[in-house]
Amino acid sequence: MLAVDQAIFGAKLTVATPEVLFADGVQESQLVLAQTALALDQAAAASKKTIVTALHPEWDEQQVADEVALIKSEAPTVPDPTTFRPLGAAVAASPASGLPQEPGDAPKPDQPA
Numbered sequence: 001m002l003a004v005d006q007a008i009f010g011a012k013l014t015v016a017t018p019e020v021l022f023a024d025g026v027q028e029s030q031l032v033l034a035q036t037a038l039a040l041d042q043a044a045a046a047s048k049k050t051i052v053t054a055l056h057p058e059w060d061e062q063q064v065a066d067e068v069a070l071i072k073s074e075a076p077t078v079p080d081p082t083t084f085r086p087l088g089a090a091v092a093a094s095p096a097s098g099l100p101q102e103p104g105d106a107p108k109p110d111q112p113a
Helices: 002-009 030-042 048-055 061-074
Strands: none
Touching: 030 048, 048 061
């Protein structure tokens, strides 16, 4: 329209081609991102770094590393399931442990119970 205005009416202006910028794509909602992160974490299908990067794509490497370190420091420690014993289960006794060798044995008086 500006070119027509210039050609027909003699308007003194410079016609330039506009530059149009589009976003990188559709941005997922925070709910969808949170659900995806939860599913990946529960399935152990992605590292903490990958999950943090997905939630915060604008963060640099240092910010991601700091967040991963914070997450790991706040995570509760989980006991090794291969060493799990139900409450009251017998512990393997040995002469060095000071524990009774047989069910009826009592610890010796000079050894801790």
